[in-house]
Amino acid sequence: MSETIYSESKPCPALFYGALAVIGAVAGIGLLSAWYMEHNGHYVTGMTNQIVWGMPHVFAVFLIVAASGALNVASISSVFGRTVYKPLARLSGLLAIALLIGGLMVLLLDLGRPDRLIIAATYYNFKSIFAWNMFLYAGFLGLAALYIWTLMDRSMKCFSSVAGMAMFIWRLSLTTGTGLIFGFLVARQAYDAALMAPLFIAMSFVFGLAVFVLVTIAATWADGRPLGDYLIRRLGNLLVIFIAANLYFVTVYHLTNLYAAEHAGVEAFILTSGSVYTWLFWLVQIGIGGLLPLALLAAFRKTMCKFKISLASVLIIIGGMAQVYVIIIGGQAYPLVLFPGMEVQSSFFDGVINPYTPSLPEIGLGLGGVAVTVLMVIIGIKVLRFLPVSLADQDIDPLYKAAATE
Numbered sequence: 001m002s003e004t005i006y007s008e009s010k011p012c013p014a015l016f017y018g019a020l021a022v023i024g025a026v027a028g029i030g031l032l033s034a035w036y037m038e039h040n041g042h043y044v045t046g047m048t049n050q051i052v053w054g055m056p057h058v059f060a061v062f063l064i065v066a067a068s069g070a071l072n073v074a075s076i077s078s079v080f081g082r083t084v085y086k087p088l089a090r091l092s093g094l095l096a097i098a099l100l101i102g103g104l105m106v107l108l109l110d111l112g113r114p115d116r117l118i119i120a121a122t123y124y125n126f127k128s129i130f131a132w133n134m135f136l137y138a139g140f141l142g143l144a145a146l147y148i149w150t151l152m153d154r155s156m157k158c159f160s161s162v163a164g165m166a167m168f169i170w171r172l173s174l175t176t177g178t179g180l181i182f183g184f185l186v187a188r189q190a191y192d193a194a195l196m197a198p199l200f201i202a203m204s205f206v207f208g209l210a211v212f213v214l215v216t217i218a219a220t221w222a223d224g225r226p227l228g229d230y231l232i233r234r235l236g237n238l239l240v241i242f243i244a245a246n247l248y249f250v251t252v253y254h255l256t257n258l259y260a261a262e263h264a265g266v267e268a269f270i271l272t273s274g275s276v277y278t279w280l281f282w283l284v285q286i287g288i289g290g291l292l293p294l295a296l297l298a299a300f301r302k303t304m305c306k307f308k309i310s311l312a313s314v315l316i317i318i319g320g321m322a323q324v325y326v327i328i329i330g331g332q333a334y335p336l337v338l339f340p341g342m343e344v345q346s347s348f349f350d351g352v353i354n355p356y357t358p359s360l361p362e363i364g365l366g367l368g369g370v371a372v373t374v375l376m377v378i379i380g381i382k383v384l385r386f387l388p389v390s391l392a393d394q395d396i397d398p399l400y401k402a403a404a405t406e
Contacts, residue, residue: 030368069208289319
C-alpha cells in the first residue's frame with residue numbers, strides 16, 4: 001500500500017458557498033432559538049418541572065455520544081494496527097471534535113444562563129458526575145487536537161500510536177461518564193443502572209460510525225475523490241458488529257430491569273403501555289434503527305455500495321435519536337416512585353405520567369448544534385489537509401495488486 005497523499009477539499013465554489021449559506025442559516029436559527037428561550041423563559045418550551053431535560057438534551061447527548069464513536073476509524077488504525085483505515089484517521093479526529101463542540105453548544109445554550117459556565121469551570125463538586133464530565137470534555141478536545149497534530153506533522157509522527165492509545169482510553173472514559181449521568185440518578189426508575197455505561201459505549205460506536213460514513217461519502221463526492229468498494233465493505237462490516245452490540249446491550253438492560261421488581265413499572269411503561277415512547281422504542285429504535293439496517297448491511301455484504309451503506313447509516317441515526325429520546329424523555333415521563341408499593345395522588349402531579357411535546361425553539365436549537373458541527377467539518381477540510389487524495393481500491397487495499405495479477 002503506497003503512502004497516502006492528503007490535500008484540501010476543492011469543491012465547486014457554488015456548492016461550497018451555497019452549503020455554507022444554508023448550514024449557516026440553520027446555525028443562526030439555533031442561536032435565535034436559544035435567545036428566544038432565554039429571553040422569554042423556558043415556559044415557552046415543552047419542558048416542565050417534571051421534564052427538565054427536553055429535546056435540546058436529546059440532540060446534545062446524541063452529538064456527544066457520536067463524538068466518541070467518530071473516533072472508531074482512528075482508534076482501529078492507531079491502536080489495533082489496521083492500516084487500511086489510516087488514511088481516514090485525520091478526518092475521524094476532526095469529526096470527533098466538531099461533534100463534541102456542537103453537542104456542548106446545545107447543552108450550554110439550553111441551560112438558560114450560559115454565563116454560569118464560569119462557575120462550573122472553577123468550582124467542582126467531585127461527588128457529582130457533571131463535575132467529572134467537565135474534565136472529560138476538555139481532555140477529549142485536547143487529546144483529539146494532539147492526536148491530529150501527530151498525524152499531520154511528520155516530526156510528531158512517532159508519537160501517533162501513543163496519542164492514539166491515550167485518545168482511545170479517554171473516549172471510553174468520556175462515554176462512560178455520559179452514561180453514568182443517568183446511571184447514578186437513583187430517583188428515576190428508568191435510570192439507576194450501571195449497565196448505562198456499557199450501553200452508552202455501544203451506542204457511541206454505532207452512532208459515531210454512521211455519522212462518519214455519511215461525512216466521508218459526502219466529502220469525497222463534493223470534489224470527486226475516488227472512494228473504492230473495499231473500504232465501503234469494511235465500514236459496512238463494522239456497522240454490522242456495532243449494531244449487534246447496541247441491540248445486545250439494549251436487550252440485557254431491559255431484561256435486567258424486568259428481573260428487578262422495583263423497575264417493573266417503568267419497563268411496562270416503555271415496552272407496552274407508554275404510547276409514543278413504546279412506538280418509538282419498538283418501531284423506530286429497534287425496527288428502523290436496528291433490525292432494518294442490520295438486515296440491509298448483512299444481505300449486501302458482498303455487494304455493498306455507497307448508496308446502501310448511506311441508507312443504513314441514515315436509518316441508524318434516526319433510530320439513534322429515537323433511542324436517546326426514549327432514554328431521556330421517556331425516563332422523565334414516568335412518575336417518580338416516592339412511596340414504593342403505594343398509590344400516590346396529589347395536586348403536584350405525583351403518580352401521573354408527565355406529558356411532553358417538543359417546541360419549535362427546542363428543535364431549532366438542536367438543529368443549530370448539528371449545523372455548527374457540519375460547518376466546522378466543511379471549513380476544516382477546506383483549509384487543512386484532512387482528506388486523502390484517493391481512497392480507491394488500488395490505493396488502500398493491500399490485496400488489490402495480488403488479486404489483479406491472479
